[in-house]
Amino acid sequence: MELTRVIVILAQCVWPLWTQVIHLTDMYGTIKSPNFPESYPKEIDLQWNITVPDGYQIRLYFMHFDMEPSYLCEYDYLKVYSDSEELAVFCGKENTDTEQVPADNVITSLRNVLSVAFRSDFSNEERYSGFEAHFSAVDVDECRDRNDEDLVCDHFCHNYIGGFYCSCRCGFLLHSDNRTCKVECNESVYTERSGEITSADFPKPYPKSSDCTYRIELEEGFQITLEFDDTFDIEDHPEVTCPYDFIKINAGDKDFGPFCGEQSPGKIQTGRNIVNILFHSDSTGENLGWKLTYTSTGSECSPLAAPLNGHLEPLQSNYIFKDHITLTCDPGYSLRQGDKEFEYYQIECQRDGKWSSDVPLCKKKESQRRHRSLPSILTNQILS
Numbered sequence: 001m002e003l004t005r006v007i008v009i010l011a012q013c014v015w016p017l018w019t020q021v022i023h024l025t026d027m028y029g030t031i032k033s034p035n036f037p038e039s040y041p042k043e044i045d046l047q048w049n050i051t052v053p054d055g056y057q058i059r060l061y062f063m064h065f066d067m068e069p070s071y072l073c074e075y076d077y078l079k080v081y082s083d084s085e086e087l088a089v090f091c092g093k094e095n096t097d098t099e100q101v102p103a104d105n106v107i108t109s110l111r112n113v114l115s116v117a118f119r120s121d122f123s124n125e126e127r128y129s130g131f132e133a134h135f136s137a138v139d140v141d142e143c144r145d146r147n148d149e150d151l152v153c154d155h156f157c158h159n160y161i162g163g164f165y166c167s168c169r170c171g172f173l174l175h176s177d178n179r180t181c182k183v184e185c186n187e188s189v190y191t192e193r194s195g196e197i198t199s200a201d202f203p204k205p206y207p208k209s210s211d212c213t214y215r216i217e218l219e220e221g222f223q224i225t226l227e228f229d230d231t232f233d234i235e236d237h238p239e240v241t242c243p244y245d246f247i248k249i250n251a252g253d254k255d256f257g258p259f260c261g262e263q264s265p266g267k268i269q270t271g272r273n274i275v276n277i278l279f280h281s282d283s284t285g286e287n288l289g290w291k292l293t294y295t296s297t298g299s300e301c302s303p304l305a306a307p308l309n310g311h312l313e314p315l316q317s318n319y320i321f322k323d324h325i326t327l328t329c330d331p332g333y334s335l336r337q338g339d340k341e342f343e344y345y346q347i348e349c350q351r352d353g354k355w356s357s358d359v360p361l362c363k364k365k366e367s368q369r370r371h372r373s374l375p376s377i378l379t380n381q382i383l384s
């Protein structure tokens, strides 16, 4: 008897039996062994494939179970699969060390498909009544059950029967992937001579699925220097250069980057008055981002010396674009440029690094009569 069984099992391995498949697409139902509650026939190979819509999973409950017992369920068995993963194998009437019966266990599919295979071999030692089970589709709580980062909502998850949806915190927009939250970062323009720029939310992780541009735009004649903080964290890859997230800088005909990883780019002297910064992030990862301070220097003008008997203000070791100097003379002197006289005189450092004019000289004031063209009557009065 035992030997015959072994031979038959071997033969079945080589010549798999023809399996009868029953497709079920109902939201609930019952499956039972053939002839139930009468004893099930020999040589049955039957499979129920239960499919429910996406967003549901299947629960299977047993009402009755009675099959021929055998070591490791080699003879007759009921197997439950989900996504080609074997969830359970049952046989016999009660649990033993090596075999199990469903008892009160509820089996839940991994996704929306569950298969139940029922097999009986060529003989039954006794009469066995088989099984009866119920199945029903239940909602998957994606918000609670999904652990795969690529499937979970970036900010808020809302479960509903048959599906779920994601939403974003205030100030963010749902990306077209319906999962990640991007920031609406219309080009920000910086026109101050110095400032600070950071990735959105810095130092908290930057938003996903976003392309943000920042433009520093100063007058011609200024040169912008960027300096990144040491705290720098942009998603990278050990072998490929910045395939996910990156920062790129353009300054006229010069490009810097892409930058990513944890090594701060440090100081970048762009030599330009207009700088464009692009920061791209993809739909995954949690990285802290970046922060930079920018400063600008104008073209430098040559140092100036005060004229003899005169002063200049402010007195600096160097002067750059946009700096103004006011010249004045000692009492009794006035500034003279050509045939014009001034009490004070301003010159400006220009974008090309040249002063707006030469430094006038301080000349001794001439007599007031010649110097001031006062009305003659008044002049006479003063003089008399």
Ligand SMILES: *[C@@H]1O[C@H](CO)[C@@H](O)[C@H](O)[C@H]1NC(C)=O
Residues within 6 Å of the ligand: 021, 048, 049, 081, 082, 083, 084, 113, 114, 115
């Ligand atoms: C039934 O389900 C199993 C397991 O999911 C699968 O391998 C098999 O292809 C399905 N059969 C049919 C005919 O769909």
Ligand SMILES: *[C@@H]1O[C@H](CO)[C@@H](O)[C@H](O)[C@H]1NC(C)=O
Residues within 6 Å of the ligand: 176, 177, 178
């Ligand atoms: C996102 O949702 C919209 C509307 O619900 C749908 O039309 C679109 O196909 C979804 N996109 C993705 C990538 O799932």
Ligand SMILES: *[C@@H]1O[C@H](CO)[C@@H](O)[C@H](O)[C@H]1NC(C)=O
Residues within 6 Å of the ligand: 184, 186
């Ligand atoms: C971005 O620009 C678009 C069109 O230029 C505008 O409709 C939208 O309100 C802007 N968004 C923000 C956050 O400034």
Ligand SMILES: [Ca+2]
Residues within 6 Å of the ligand: 068, 075, 076, 120, 121, 122, 123, 124, 125
């Ligand atoms: Ca049997």
Ligand SMILES: [Ca+2]
Residues within 6 Å of the ligand: 055, 139, 140, 141, 142, 159, 160, 161, 162, 163, 164
């Ligand atoms: Ca759901």
Ligand SMILES: [Ca+2]
Residues within 6 Å of the ligand: 235, 244, 245, 281, 282, 283, 284, 285, 286
């Ligand atoms: Ca990323």
